[in-house]
Amino acid sequence: MSSRKGRKNAAQVVRAQIAREKRRTRTIWTSVAAVVVLVIAGLIGWAVYSSQKSETFTTPPGANPPGTAVVLGQGPVTVDLYEDYLCPVCKRFQETSGATLNQLISEDKIRVNFHPVAFLNRFSTTEYSTRSSAAAGCAAQGGKFKEFTDQLFAQQPAEGSAGLSDEELIGLGAGVGLNRDDFGSCVRDGKYKTWTEHVTEDASKSGVTGTPTIRVNGKDVEDRTPEGIRAAVEAAGK
């Protein structure tokens, strides 16, 4: 009688052990499946990004040798401006300090590398940052980069809006004397969008995390007032 009871107990122990074993196997396999799903998801992300990224880019005339900015002026001190045409602080910066920069350019004290980055695409519904920057490339091709840039800031759309349409951008270009047909087809084709991507990537690589970023001979300038910029240029020119 006691032996029968012992067998029953033993059977229970074995059953419990088998159940434990099954549970363990199940946990291992579901865990493996979850990890595999995550790894595959990551690889998909990498693949999608690689397919989106353009390998080559078209640089507009008037760009610096690495093709990361349009050069204005030919002075000895280099001023790098990283600006997004949708960035309100950039517009204000242009309003307060743009004239000073123009003056320093005409005095042959500085050369400005203007980097029209597309950081703020998510703040418009139509990737306005990329479209306006690429359009500025078209303006550089027509020799009116500076004029067109000034117009883009003057007519800056609000963040979160659709921005200016391609047709409106073409209208602005024609307004500063660009050939409507050539400039228009350049804007519509998005000829310099790959360049914008290159400019933006280079800015990020150079540690630019906000717009506007102003660098004089490679050093960040915190004081963006006309006086601050003059002081930085003079210090760099010595």
Add this chain to the structure above:
Amino acid sequence: MTAHPTRSGRWPAVRPWLGIAARLGLAAVWLLAGASKIDDLAASGRAVNAYQVMPYDLATVIGAALPFVELALGVLLLVGLATRVTAGISAVLLVVFVTGIASAWSRGLAIDCGCFGSGGQLAAGQAPSYLPEILRDLGFLVLAGFLLSWPRTPFSVDGWLAGDTVEVDDE
């Protein structure tokens, strides 16, 4: 507060529902975080690069992979598959994020955490908000910690595979 005579009695009844709330809450966090980055993978890469802790090329790869991994984590948590492992990986990721934000803070970088998109750049005239970002992530970490401790929740694939009913028997 004095002793809770009913506490021990109520806990087993409440716990599964706290668990499913934590699971679905964390799922929502990952789904939102992933979805907000997925339409601009280049910006996601820039956001990672803005922390300046790895070479640019590696940052772009991580930045591109991250939104998809976040979405996958969200889906796994939503259906409740391998909850303990996904909660563990969530916790590890959150600790990495908190460490990254704290390190950006201590190095005086002025960046957006990029947690829910934005490419790591601050919007116009915005000051970095490191403390709220860290506290938010620590809150998410609590959810992950709960699921790590009690991974079995109602309406989960885990429970279904184990042949559980909604009423969860534990241990």
